Amino acid sequence: MLESTGIEGQAGPIPAAAGIGLRFPHHELVLQTHPAVPWFEVHAENYFGGGSARRTLEAVRRDYPLSLHGVGLSLGSAEGLDRSHLERLAALVQSIEPALVSEHLAWSVVGGRYLADLLPLPMTEEALAVVCAHVQQTQERLRRPILLENPSSYLTFAHSSIPEWEFLAAVVNRTGCGILCDVNNIFVSASNHGWDALKYLNALPAQAIGEYHLAGHAVCTLENGREVRIDNHGSRVAPPVWALYEQALRRLGPRPTLIEWDTDIPALDVLLDEAALAGDRLRSSATRSHACAA
């Protein structure tokens, strides 16, 4: 069972407050200015090597709670997990002792080739069995539960038989993992596929939510004239995504929340401003729930 105020990791909990993604352009500034951020998240694969990147991560880890967010384990690969990738992740987890470890409900490896994107899975019993087996394998190797993030997607499969929200809940039930609820991804996928975003939120098991992600997305028009929302992490959080986040806080409760910004990375201050906006909402949701409890 996960605590509503943050999760006990090996290195202490991440508070239900708004953190930011730590990216290379900000490494020096963060080390020098020690900004008032409650926690940081990094992409695990960027720190599989040594050298100055690893030194920076260790220094940041000494001063802040840290979350390791994997983007390349490919939990949905039918051919099995890349064991060397899992070993490198395990070594990093052992050395850094992050408060949270997360990965995606997606796949990116086939035939030993890494396709450098979080690719969509058909929502079938077969895919569910594959993902559950790999989440279990990962949790056993890391000796801790992970959070599984809902993806953004641009196409669906004709033979999908399980709604994505039920698929996620089933993985939680079978493996004991938590959910990293990416609110922007729910909004993007719901818009692209005509889903009801609130129905998606309502179907998620509240006690399993360990973290929220917020990010900006782009709107593009495809060759066939269809409009598609693309989760590019390249701008401020869109107003309807803030509204959906407020719904998530109300329905699922306050949790550590991350501002993701990976393309056209802005000045650190812009990220901190955006995190403050999420922090305001988290605080008012906590006040509301205290008022209810009283």
Added chain:
Amino acid sequence: MPALLELQRAMGRALLAPSAPDAQTLGFEASPAFGVYRNTCLGTLTQALALSFPAVRRLVGSAFFESAAQAFIRAHPATSACLNDYGEQLPAFLAHYRHAAAVTYLADVARLEWAVNRALHAADVEALDVASLAKLDAAAVPALSFVPHGAVTVLRLERPADVIWRAVLDGDDAALRALDPDAGPVWLLIGRSAAGVEVRRMTALAGVFTQRLCAGEPLQAVLDATAASIEPTGGESMADALNAVLADHLASARFTSWRIGEQAS
């Protein structure tokens, strides 16, 4: 309904193919959106190459770089999700990429940038304990060999890629104009210290010696091969010069362990 593995194989082929896939065979409901995934796949890998080969990119321009990168990605897809490891074959690919044939030094700059990339990202490994060498029996020393740190690369390049690389990254056009690309081969030692990545020129003597040491050859074989490959010069003896080179490698933590036959540090 395709089995998951079959579906993933088909999508993998379609992502790396230049034309759109047959949506029917893949079971997609909205095939034009497949291009979103292809763009991300190619864009992310291209960006990874641009980060590891910044001087190559500046030398050829971003549009040329992108098209060369896409050809490279299709010929050599990534095999690991750790993208700092991606691009090892790019220098050899560029050496045979006919559209870049006019830039004679491009592949050499790429070789240097790959070595710099390794120096930046190689795993942290403890340097060998130099004191452990002092206890060795002198008779065993000819069979002594070393394991180099993953950050260390020795390169013999036909062109002065180190000067080109620095000038390109500094935007120093005057240095580029003053350069003679046909001045003859250079030996470079790339590694990292506490201060960061180091790119140093070596003499041919030190270069041949270090390259063979880093290949794990036994010390006596390295000395013999070095002596055979270099014309003797006056002044300092070869042995003294190589002793100084070896001492510098040991002091600079360029080796992580030693071995003599079955015996190892």
